[in-house]
Structure formats: structure tokens, C-alpha cells
Amino acid sequence: MTVGKNIPHDSAVTHVSGESIFIDDRAFLKNEVVCGLMGAPIAHGRLKNIDISKALEVPGVLGIYTHKDLASNRWGAIVKEQPILVDDIISYESEPVCVIAAENYKAIEKAKQLIQIEVEEIEPILSLQEAIDREDFLSDEKKIARGNVEESFSNAEHTLEGFFENGGQEHFYLESHACAAIPLENNQIEVHSSSQHPSETQHVVAQSLGLSYHQVVCVVKRMGGGFGGKESQAAPFASLVGLCAKKLKRPARLIISKDDDMKITGKRHPFKNFWKVAFDKEGKILGYRIRLFSNGGAYTDLSESILERAMLHSDGCYYIPNVEILGRVCKTNIHSNTAFRGFGGPQGNATIESVIEEIAHFLKKDSLEIREKNIYQGDKLTTPYGQIVDNNTLPELMEKIKESSNYLKRREEIEEFNKNSATHVKGLALTGTKFGIAFTARFLNQANALVNLHLDGTVQVSTGATEMGQGVNTKIQQIAANAFGIDASLVQVMPTSTEKNHNTSPTAASSGSDLNGMATLIACNKIKQRLASVFNTLQKGEISPADEIEINSVEELDHIVFENSKVRDTKTSKEIDFKELISTAYFNRVSMGDYAFYKTPGLGFDKAKGKGQAFNYYTNGLAVSEVLIDRFTGETKVLRADVLMDLGRSINPGIDMGQVSGAFIQGMGWVTSENLTYSDKGVLLSHSPTTYKIPSIQDTPREFNIDLIENNTNDVCVHRSKAVGEPPFLLGNSVWNAVKDALYFANPSNASKLKLPATCEEIVTLLDE
Structure with a gap:
């Protein structure tokens, strides 16, 4: 069995040796040119004129x-x-206005200084709250609801309300961003x-070049x-x-610098979510209303779908009998x-987890007790939204991590520490993830795979999956190798x-991995069916040289x-070498690709x-995390983090563990230190x-x-595995x-005023206003 084993990432060796080829590592072709972008000088306005005459004179x-x-x-x-390039209204600072092609990068920088952009400024909307106040939206209001929220508020022993606010995050x-283009014959x-x-x-x-789809081929070897x-x-x-x-x-390449990339491209959405919760004296949530407002920025992009997933994850890991979830995407410059x-998902989930902390503080209970009462x-x-949480492992996870993290004993120790320390304060929290796996746009839940089996027993697999370091190629490699009963080294996953x-x-x-791995397995099984039929025929007797094996x-x-x-028959115990069977199939004109x-x-x-x-x-x-905070500087240290996950039957445990640890740290960065700062x-500014x-x-x-x-x-799911890329990110919360x-x-x-990220500045301000 290859599935379930810790084989190395397919690019591990070449990453370490420096031999992995990324876009800008590609050798320059004859006559290849380099490209650069000129961005808009203001956040909002009308583009009146672009004068490129002097720039064109630059050698x-x-x-x-x-x-x-x-x-x-x-x-x-x-x-x-x-717009790909601004044609009328400028909607954000550094929005691309023109593209420059040159023999070298120095010429591009000189040309930028000589391009004259004439604009008419318009007052920009720069804050999420301002967009809410002005009702400047990119989407209609969306709604998910169940039960009677108003009645739950009226009948509940306790209600609380407030808002949760999170900042964005740079990828x-x-x-x-990097790309290259090669013009071919027939306008391809x-x-x-x-x-x-x-x-x-x-x-x-x-579309942008006035070509048909069949004239354009896009190739993705890997991403850094x-x-x-x-994605978009x-x-x-x-x-x-x-x-x-x-x-x-002529061939051309466009490699965006880190500074320009950060200025031009979108980030994780900031959200401002207004909530009200009803609960009893034990902390059981009876009703919950949340209105989510996301900062979509200048254009819609994927914001509507992102808002939708935030709404779908606003329940977190908790059953809420009466709930109303409303959401809109706001437009800013x-x-x-x-x-x-x-x-x-993180923005919706973070809100309910924050609300549970508020309930616990109000009732003077430990937040773990509130979570245990409300978990699915x-x-x-x-x-x-009416979906059943099948095969629910949340209670099992809760019980196990409560014990393995020694939560209750550490809570006592932290309370004692905080009573006696004049310089530092500690905190402890457990939060969860119940992350839905699928695209919310149903049509995207499809994939295809091409599998070619060669005469030497090696396999090439091509799928629509793209490798960005997460190990999808390695998992597909294992799925194909496992299907044919061969070593994973004999399978090569090709560039997309x-x-x-x-x-x-x-x-x-x-x-x-879910979609493309399943498509790969289906293709492999179709080839295996033919090979098994060949083997079955061979067992029945001699095949005359004049005859040809027919596939059933x-x-x-x-x-x-x-x-x-x-390849072995479990009934007769007869077996044949895999390569020998391939050769026999080939000479009998049996297809070994599918x-x-x-x-x-x-x-x-x-x-x-x-x-x-x-x-x-x-x-x-x-996840359970413990922090130590300096009362005078706000400096935060994460002393310990315990993560426990249900990833089904792992295809590659090592890769999955890497994904869990990386996602947690990235999530931790979002909630603590990664702060996007803009000028008025x-x-x-933080670019x-x-x-x-x-x-x-x-x-x-x-x-x-x-x-x-x-x-x-x-x-x-394929081989009873579970997806791992995004769910652990939410645990950084x-x-x-x-x-x-x-x-x-x-x-x-001041604690309820805490915004996300909890930077040193944010913390020290709340410690002593």
C-alpha cells in the first residue's frame, strides 16, 4: 500500500537543492522581453489622459x-x-494603468518616471465603517435563518450584543505573481x-486578446x-x-516585485460583524443574530462567495436553535x-468564538464549559442551513484534547500566576473548526485526469490540480501508484x-486532492480493468499467434x-509481473491510457x-493555546499550542501534519501580528x-x-481521506x-474591545488606556 505512507513531497529534493523551476527561473528565450506595470497615483478619480510619448523614447x-x-x-x-487596465475610473491606488515592454528592467524604471498621468480626483471611501454608513455595497444582502430569533431574545434569561472586527491579511x-507568454504560429x-x-x-x-480559447494554452508547473x-x-x-x-x-515575461505585488493585489477580507446572542444561566445559546459586513475593496472579485462561506461558518462548532445570519459586501477604494x-470561514468562525468568550465572562464561567454545552x-x-453534521467527531475531539492538553490543571495554574505577577499576564483558550469541504458554487466541484501507462511500467498523470507547495501532486502520485500496486517513484505527475x-x-x-485524486483513481481503474481482463484471458489457455486478446x-x-x-489472481494464486502484463497488452493493441x-x-x-x-x-x-503577555509592552508569546484534528484516513500523514502546523502558524499570524496599514x-504603507x-x-x-x-x-472521499489545507487555519484563532x-x-x-489582529500596540492600549 502506497496510500497512508509518509513519502517525501515530490519537489522536496529540488526545493532544497535549488533546482525547482519557477517562472522566473526559466531560461530566457531568444528575443524575450521583460515587462513592468505603471500604477495609478491616487485611490479614486477619473483618468483623463496618459502621455507616453517621452517614455517611448527611452532606449x-x-x-x-x-x-x-x-x-x-x-x-x-x-x-x-x-478593468485589466484603467480606462475611465481609477478605483484604488496603484491600480494598473499601462504595461511597459522593454529589453531590460532599467529601461522600464526610466519609462515610468516619464509617463504622465492626468487625473481628476474623487473623494475615496477608505474605511469599512464609512462604506456601511454610506450603504456602498457590492452585493445584495444574503440571509441564512432558522427558528425565531426575536422570540429567543424576548424569552432568554440573558442577552449580550456587540461587534467583532478583523483586519485583512497579506498572502x-x-x-x-509571475507569468510568461510565448507567441506561436496560427495566432496561438x-x-x-x-x-x-x-x-x-x-x-x-x-478574451482580452480577442482570441478563441483553443488558441491559448496555460501551463502551470508549480507556484512558490x-x-x-x-486563484483569480x-x-x-x-x-x-x-x-x-x-x-x-516576441516571448515576454512579467515578474511583479514584492512591493508592487503587495500594493496591487487583494488580501484577506476585513470584516465588521454586529452580533446579538441570547443564552440561559448555564451558558446554553438560545438565539444568535449576526450581520456580517466584508470589505470587498474596489471590485467584486470573489467577495460574494467568500461572504457566503463566512455566513455558512458563523455557527462554528456549535448548535444554535434560533439563528439569523445576514451579510453584505462593501465597496471601498x-x-x-x-x-x-x-x-x-475564519471571519465567521472567529466571531462566534469571540461571542462565547463574552458569554463565559458574563456568567463568570470558564469558556470551555460554555463550548462543551453548545458543541454539536x-x-x-x-x-x-439544514445540513446534517454526519459522522460527528467534535465531542470526541473535545474530550481528548481537554485531557491531553491538561486544560483544567493549567487553568488553575494560570489563575494563580495572574494573581501574583505584576509584570505579566497569561491567557488560555480552546477554539474549534468545523470546516465544510466543497465549493459553494456547485459547478466547480468537478475534475478530470489523464493517466498514461508506459511500456516500462512507469506512469504519467495529468490533472487540473496545481501544486503550490501543499503536496497535491504527491498525494495524486500515491493514489496512482497504489492503484497499480507499484512504487510511487514510478509515477510522475505532469505540469498542469x-x-x-x-x-x-x-x-x-x-x-x-479530493477532486483530482478521485478523477485519477477512476482513470487508473479503467486501465486496470483492461489489464485484468488481459490477465484473466491469459490464464484460460494458450493464445494462438493468429489470435488477439479481446477485452471484456x-x-x-x-x-x-x-x-x-x-498482478495476482486471488482465486488461482497465479501471478504475472506487472511489466510483462503491460507488454502483452500492448502487443494485443490494448489501450493503456485513459x-x-x-x-x-x-x-x-x-x-x-x-x-x-x-x-x-x-x-x-x-486547538488549545496559552499566551504570556508583557503588561508594559503588550509583547505576546505563545507558550504552548495543542492541536487535535480529524483528517479521516490520511493519504500522506507527513504532508498532512505539515499542512496543519503551517495553517495554524499562518492563522496565528493573522490574529496577532499581520497588520495592514494605509495612509489617509x-x-x-505596509507593502x-x-x-x-x-x-x-x-x-x-x-x-x-x-x-x-x-x-x-x-x-x-478518495480512500476515506479528508481535506486539510484550510481547516487548521481557523485554529490559530x-x-x-x-x-x-x-x-x-x-x-x-477593555477586553471586549479587542480587535483582530491583537498586535502589541492593540494590547498595550487596552491594558492601560
Whole structure:
């Protein structure tokens, strides 16, 4: 069995040796040009004129192109409203206005200084609250509801209300947006892109250049990180490099600098969520109303779907009998915010976890007690949108982590510490994740795979999944190797290309392995059926040289197994070498390649009604975090974090553990240190590694424990596995709640004011206003 083993990531060795090829590592082709972008100088206004005459005189500058050079200048993942290059209204500072093609980068920088952009300024909307007040929205109001919320408020012993506010987050992938284009004969173009969505990139490039889809091929070898930031926003950059290549009839590449990437591209959505909760004296939640407002930025992008997932995760891990969830996307004059690991789930989940801390403080109880009373358990398994939480492992996880983290004893120790320390204060919190796995847009839950079996017994697999470091290629490699009973080293997962795998969905929603792994397995099984039929025929007697083996595609052949590079009949105990069987099949003109398609069954969520089967299943997990805060500086140290997750039957436990630890730390960064700062003119000030703080090795928990429970019940996914990419991110929120817990010890009147991220400045202000 190859599935379930810890084989190394397929690029582990080449990453360490420096041999992995990313877009900008590709050797320059003959006559290849480099490209750069010129951005808008203001956050909001009307573009009146662009004068490029002087810039065109710079030696080495080959062309400067504006919106007038594009066949179509509108794109958008949901609503085609966003200009590739500004043509009228400027909607955020640094929004691309033109693209420059040159022989070298120095010429591009000189040209930028000579381009004259004439604008007429318009007052921008820069804050989320201002957009709410002005009712400047990018979406209609969405609603999910159950029961009678107003009645629960009227009848409850206690009610509380307030608001939760979180900031955005920069993806900070190590490889910024990068793409290259090669013009081919017959007006074709080949695009290489650091993209999570090759098909969308293909389509946007074709539309913007006035080409048909069959004239454009998008290839993705790998990305140096994505985290959602390359799901939609890679496409317009590819269009611009394609434009330069098409105009000049020369290969071109566009590599965005880290500073420009951070200024131009979208982030995780800031949210401001207004809530009211009803509960009894024991802390049982009786009713909950939440109104979510997300900051979509200048354009819609994926904001509507992100808001929807935030709403679908507003219950967290908790059963709420009466609930009303309302949501809208707000428009502001900053970069267009986009997909980010968790896709709205963290913002919805963080709110309910914060509310539980408020309930616990009000009742003077430990928040764990409140969570234990409200967690999905027994027959209380129906979500606000009507889906049943099948195979619910949340109570088991709760009981195990409560014991393994020694929560109750540590709570006593922390209370004693806080009574006696004049310089520091500690906090402890447990939070959970019940993350729904599937795209909420049903049509995206599909995938295809092409599997080619060669005469030497090796296999090539092509799917629509894109590798961004998360290990999807390695899991697909294991699935194919396991199917044929061969070593994983004999399987090569090929670069993703739209000519081999068409109309693919983005590698997102944590479903890359689920969808593409299942498609791969189906394709392998189709080939295996033919090979098993050949073997079965061989066993029946000699085949005359004049005869040819005929395949019986419907024959029941489950007794023929593929393992240890052999094919064996469990009934007769006869076996044949895998390579020998391949050779026999080839000489009998049997196909050893196949294509397969997979779509997730059973999904059906009615967005208008807010009801239905939104997800295929749930990935569950809990985390306990303990923090130590300096009362004078607000400096926070995470002393210990315990994470316990249900990942089903893991395809590669090592990769899954890596995903859990990475997601937790990234989530921890979002809730503590990663603060986006803008000027009063809408200029992003924290646009480089020197001004934006992601977690370093010094910020990781001093003690970090990760464990998985055994669960073989998930029969709706490939090999009973569960998705892992996004769910653990939400557990970083345990650190934020631990900070809030510490503030309740130090300054109870201010703790409820804590915003996310809980930076040192935020904490020290609340400790002593």
C-alpha cells in the first residue's frame, strides 16, 4: 500500500537543492522581453489622459500599452466588472494603468518616471465603517435563518450584543505573481503562469486578446505559494504579458516585485460583524443574530462567495436553535480583496468564538464549559442551513484534547500566576473548526485526469490540480501508484496544462486532492480493468499467434489484484509481473491510457433560500493555546499550542501534519501580528517585508503538539481521506481568544474591545488606556 505512507513531497529534493523551476527561473528565450506595470497615483478619480510619448523614447523601451490595446478590458471571477487596465475610473491606488515592454528592467524604471498621468480626483471611501454608513455595497444582502430569533431574545434569561472586527491579511507567498507568454504560429499563444486556476487564466487571456480559447494554452508547473491569492488575480497579469508578446511577436515575461505585488493585489477580507446572542444561566445559546459586513475593496472579485462561506461558518462548532445570519459586501477604494486560505470561514468562525468568550465572562464561567454545552452533539446535528453534521467527531475531539492538553490543571495554574505577577499576564483558550469541504458554487466541484501507462511500467498523470507547495501532486502520485500496486517513484505527475485538462476548477476550497485524486483513481481503474481482463484471458489457455486478446470491459474481476509490481489472481494464486502484463497488452493493441471525469455527488445548496447540502463533509479540529503577555509592552508569546484534528484516513500523514502546523502558524499570524496599514489617502504603507510582520521562528509556540484521531468513516472521499489545507487555519484563532482571556484578567472593562489582529500596540492600549 502506497496510500497512508509518509513519502517525501515530490519537489522536496529540488526545493532544497535549488533546482525547482519557477517562472522566473526559466531560461530566457531568444528575443524575450521583460515587462513592468505603471500604477495609478491616487485611490479614486477619473483618468483623463496618459502621455507616453517621452517614455517611448527611452532606449530599450519596445512598447507601452493601455486599455486601448486590449480587445476586451473587463474581467471578474463572478462579475466581469474589473478593468485589466484603467480606462475611465481609477478605483484604488496603484491600480494598473499601462504595461511597459522593454529589453531590460532599467529601461522600464526610466519609462515610468516619464509617463504622465492626468487625473481628476474623487473623494475615496477608505474605511469599512464609512462604506456601511454610506450603504456602498457590492452585493445584495444574503440571509441564512432558522427558528425565531426575536422570540429567543424576548424569552432568554440573558442577552449580550456587540461587534467583532478583523483586519485583512497579506498572502505573502514567496514567489510574487509571475507569468510568461510565448507567441506561436496560427495566432496561438502559450502562457506560463503562477496560477491556481489555469482555465480561468486561459479564458481571460483569450478574451482580452480577442482570441478563441483553443488558441491559448496555460501551463502551470508549480507556484512558490498561493494561499488563494493566485486563484483569480493571476489572470489579468497573464493577459498583460500576453498582450506584450502578441504585439511584439516576441516571448515576454512579467515578474511583479514584492512591493508592487503587495500594493496591487487583494488580501484577506476585513470584516465588521454586529452580533446579538441570547443564552440561559448555564451558558446554553438560545438565539444568535449576526450581520456580517466584508470589505470587498474596489471590485467584486470573489467577495460574494467568500461572504457566503463566512455566513455558512458563523455557527462554528456549535448548535444554535434560533439563528439569523445576514451579510453584505462593501465597496471601498482599496485593492480588490480576494480568496485567502479559509475563504471567509475564519471571519465567521472567529466571531462566534469571540461571542462565547463574552458569554463565559458574563456568567463568570470558564469558556470551555460554555463550548462543551453548545458543541454539536447527540441529536443536535443540524446546521442553520439544514445540513446534517454526519459522522460527528467534535465531542470526541473535545474530550481528548481537554485531557491531553491538561486544560483544567493549567487553568488553575494560570489563575494563580495572574494573581501574583505584576509584570505579566497569561491567557488560555480552546477554539474549534468545523470546516465544510466543497465549493459553494456547485459547478466547480468537478475534475478530470489523464493517466498514461508506459511500456516500462512507469506512469504519467495529468490533472487540473496545481501544486503550490501543499503536496497535491504527491498525494495524486500515491493514489496512482497504489492503484497499480507499484512504487510511487514510478509515477510522475505532469505540469498542469489546459490542453490536457480542460475546463478545470481552481485548486482551492481545500478540494484539490479530493477532486483530482478521485478523477485519477477512476482513470487508473479503467486501465486496470483492461489489464485484468488481459490477465484473466491469459490464464484460460494458450493464445494462438493468429489470435488477439479481446477485452471484456464489464467482466467482474475484483479477484485480480495489483500489488508489489505483480498482478495476482486471488482465486488461482497465479501471478504475472506487472511489466510483462503491460507488454502483452500492448502487443494485443490494448489501450493503456485513459481519461476520467469526476463530480462530487449529492451537493445542492439553494443560495436564495439559504438551505441545502452546501458541503460534501466536514473536517473537524480543536486547538488549545496559552499566551504570556508583557503588561508594559503588550509583547505576546505563545507558550504552548495543542492541536487535535480529524483528517479521516490520511493519504500522506507527513504532508498532512505539515499542512496543519503551517495553517495554524499562518492563522496565528493573522490574529496577532499581520497588520495592514494605509495612509489617509488610501496608500498601503505596509507593502514590504520590512513593514509587514509575518510570524518568524521566534513567534512559534514554545511547545507545539499536533495529533490526529483515527477515523475511517468518511466514505464520500478518495480512500476515506479528508481535506486539510484550510481547516487548521481557523485554529490559530485560539491564540487570539487566549489574548482576550488574558485581558479579562488584566483589565476586564477593555477586553471586549479587542480587535483582530491583537498586535502589541492593540494590547498595550487596552491594558492601560
